[in-house]
Amino acid sequence: MEIWINPACSKCRTAASTLDEAGNEYTQRRYLDDPPTVAEIEDVLARLRLDPWHIARMNEPIAKEISLKDVPKDDAHRADWVAALAEHPKLIQRPIITLDDGTAVVARDDETLARIIGT
Template sequence: MEIWLNPSCSKCRAAVTALDEAGVEHTVRRYLDDVPTVDELADVVARLGVEPWHIARDKEARAAGIDLPREPAHRADWLAALAAHPSAIQRPIITAADGTTVVARDAETLARVISHGTGQPGGPATA
């Protein structure tokens, strides 16, 4: 399991704690230091089943000057902008070994991805 995080984010720290408590092996990627490529972002967006603007943090995107139309014709522009300004990427993003990917900002979503790491339906309800 891999978790993309910003260590100063409380939701990221809570997600790591929940993974540790559940005994789920995971790799931490500090995406502000190890910036995802456009291809990696495209892969994550595809696994999430969303558009790139759905994983953008609005406030940070505006601060970075990302002012693109939220339309499929601008998908590549969004991916490039997020790769250029990783602080605008929503967090934490967790990918389980089976490819299940979530933006784990709430306890229910976090429990769902933990279940993919433990093999236990539902997983623990921690956040």
């Protein structure tokens, strides 16, 4: 299991703390310091079964700076979205947890965390 976190994010700290308390072993990736590649983002999107615009943090200032809201949300522009996420990892929703079974979740709520730890 791997968790992509930003230590400044309260949701990330809560997720890591919940995993710790449950005794789950995981690798922590500070994705702002170690940005994911385009291939890694595509892998996570496949695991999540989501499109890149579903995990984009549109309220981040960089989203406005690069006019991300103007990029169409369609297959023809998917690579543009993924490239933006790779170039500006702060745009990636957090925390993302990749599970050993090949799936992944965006663990922003207690219910999702409970499913992961099996409670």
